Amino acid sequence: MAKAIMLQGTSSHVGKSILATALCRIFKQDGQRVTPFKSQNMALNSYVTKTGGEMGRAQVAQAEAAGLEPNVDMNPVLLKPTGNSCSQVIVMGKPVGNMSAQEYHSGYSLTALGVVSECLQRLHRDFDVIVIEGAGGPAEVNLKANDIVNMRIAKLAQAPVLLIADIDRGGALASVVGTLELLDPDERDLVKGIIINKFRGDINLLQPALDFLESKTGKPVLGVIPHLDRLGIDDEDSVSLEDKQQSATSGEIDIAVLRLPKISNFTDFDALGNESDAHVRYVRQGEAIGKPDLIILPGSKNTTEDLLYLRHNGYEQELVRLVKSGTPVVGICGGYQMLGREVQDPDHTESDFDTVMGLGLIDSITVFAADKVTHQVKAAAANHRFLGIGYTGDNLTGYEIHMGRTQFMTPVDAAFTIVTRSGEQVAMPDGAVSADGLVMGTYMHGVFDNDAYRRAVLDALRVRKGLAPLGITQNTEARKAAAYDRLAAVVRQHLNMDLVHQIMNQPTGK
Structure with missing residues (x-):
């Protein structure tokens, strides 16, 4: 024992x-x-195991430190706050429903x-x-x-x-x-x-x-x-995000991540922040986006409410203006859903809103469903069109965690092609890149942890500024x-x- x-x-x-x-x-x-x-x-920063189970990110870091593959036995109960004193309750990697704090603590936890x-x-x-x-x-x-x-x-x-x-x-x-x-x-x-x-x-x-x-x-x-x-080392939740409002480096490439109230999986951008030429900053409520080289819309546990936050605080108008003037934007998971024409939630899976208009930067509609998609994935890219980088690679790794399904109103170029999902071979398009190459969305968390792809994006941003590309400078796994x-x-x-x-x-x- x-x-x-x-x-x-x-x-x-x-x-x-x-x-x-x-x-x-x-x-x-x-x-x-x-x-x-x-x-x-209790955390919004979660991870998907090889078998498709969702667990807290802190136990993933601890498993990595122990030299282990993460599994849900290490974190059998995960609470993901959705707002209004409610959380999605996940047991052994799978959601069992949304509960209020009262319902969970007085009626469910001991079960x-x-x-x-x-x-x-x-x-x-x-x-x-x-x-x-x-x-x-x-x-x-x-x-x-x-x-x-x-x-x-x-x-x-x-x-x-x-x-x-x-x-x-x-x-x-x-x-x-x-x-x-x-x-x-x-x-x-x-x-x-x-x-x-x-x-x-x-x-x-x-x-x-x-x-x-x-x-x-x-x-x-x-x-x-x-x-x-x-x-x-990966952080557990958004409390720790307050300690790192910007990356340690103050490099030439300015990256603005919009600090959404329900931001999730913000570790997606840690590898970017570790690059010597990238300055990653989190734009909090009341702060201006400024004139960054790249804008990122991160994942969200409540896409509709965070979309309304952007609208009510003037960020929607500012973001759309910047994109129209040539500033590129990346949306990951919930951020990807926000880039579309509208977000529909007919069963009120996430919120009380039936439909919320999106940013309209991609011609898509996202519809929320009751079942959650959770997979580790491997993906490929062929002549990737974002920023015109023409990236080609077949060993990109990441993971999916989302309730919504995104449909396109007109043909688009996929950002990536998923080739394995929870270990099964597939051939599924993921995400989208706009015709001008300035807007990209993907459901793939962790895409910037891939050293070659991350560097290709940063070098494209450098070239746009008249700077010479650097090539791969970081090994994410060795750094961890x-x-x-x-x-x-x-x-x-x-x-x-x-x-x-x-x-x-x-x-x-x-």
């Missing part, structure tokens, strides 16, 4: 996901068969506990170590009765708990003491250590506070992890691997791994 360790936080966004990723990498480096696990995740338990049993059987991530904080007393992600899971998995506090936001000591005070005695006993995360400054000045914390709580402080910038290794090295240096191993080898009741 696998040993388990669980990371819980004093609140959301304290660094649980990143530290879980680090531990997955560390245990892998030490020769252990390690797997991540988070029973219930999923059997599925969660079965996943844990399989992971205990197949691995040496399980790194478990909690959600929010365990002291949220209003949610505890129906909790299936924090202390109930620690007990089910027989996992000791490490409690993480974010010192960068202030009040870390009080949050640790307060969290422990609000736990039941048996829950408090499960907490075997404290981690202080995101520290900036002189550790010697912090030491008196650490001594106090250990004396006050009776729990050891296992480590103080420094604040880590620009990790290069290096990022996991860097993270593991820093956490090893600042976390008492000997004590972590000791804690994991103790029965949880001691």
Whole structure:
């Protein structure tokens, strides 16, 4: 039976996901068969597995760090907020319906506990170590009765708990003491250590506070992890998007991503932001698009509401004007749907609107259906017409997550041809490129993770500005691997791994 360790936080966004990723990498480096696990995740940044199941992106990064192919056992329940305190509930990779927060927490969550338990049993059987991530904080007393992600899971998995506090936001000591005070005695006993995360400054000045914390709580402080910038690891949700409103580089190519209220899968653009000549910025409400070299409409969990957001905030008019004056635009998934003539939702799958007019940049209509399309895909391109780059390639990888089906009113050039879908050979057109080559839409998330295609687009933008093309400069997979290794090295240096191993080898009741 696998040993388990669980990371819980004093609140959301304290660094649980990143530290879980680090531990997955560390245990892998030490020769252990390690797997991540988070029973219930709430995020719009999701991923599709090889078998077509949808799961949270954080567990995908953790699986990659562990050297594993992601699967839904690692994240059996995913909640994707749709608006108005409602979420689409996804169990074992497939949607089971939209529920209000009240419906889910008071009526449904505990029914999923059997599925969660079965996943844990399989992971205990197949691995040496399980790194478990909690959600929010365990002291949220209003949610505890129906909790299936924090202390109930620690007990089910027989996992000791490490409690993480974010010192960068202030009040870390009080949050640790307060969290422990609000736990039941048996829950408090499960907490075997404290981690202080995101520290900036002189550790010697912090030491008196650490001594106090250990004396006050009776729990050891296992480590103080420094604040880590620009990790290069996929983020879980749009909360983390606030931390990276623009890419680290300030290169010659200005790329404006419209920061939609229901933006999803914003990791689609991380690889672009890592290029030395690309400056990726997220245009928030009230900010002007400016005069970028490329505009991107990202994925959305609620296409109709985000389309209305563009209209009501003046972005539709600005975007259409820019395209007519020669600025190229790319729409991915929901953004692709917005580029068309209209979006129809007759069964109110996504919203209360029957029909919303689109941007009219592609002659298409998207109709939402009750069933969700989720596939990993491979695609090919032959003389790709976007920006006139003439790209040809047959090994583009990505994934689809969408409810809508897009139909064309007049013939168009497809952006790509899907050649495999969830492992099955197909020959399906995907997306569209306008006749002038300035507008492209695709359902394929992750298209810019393909090094040769990403570079072809950036080099075409360079040529438009009178700059020389650079050719391929980045290897996305190698960059990810290096990022996991860097993270593991820093956490090893600042976390008492000997004590972590000791804690994991103790029965949880001691």
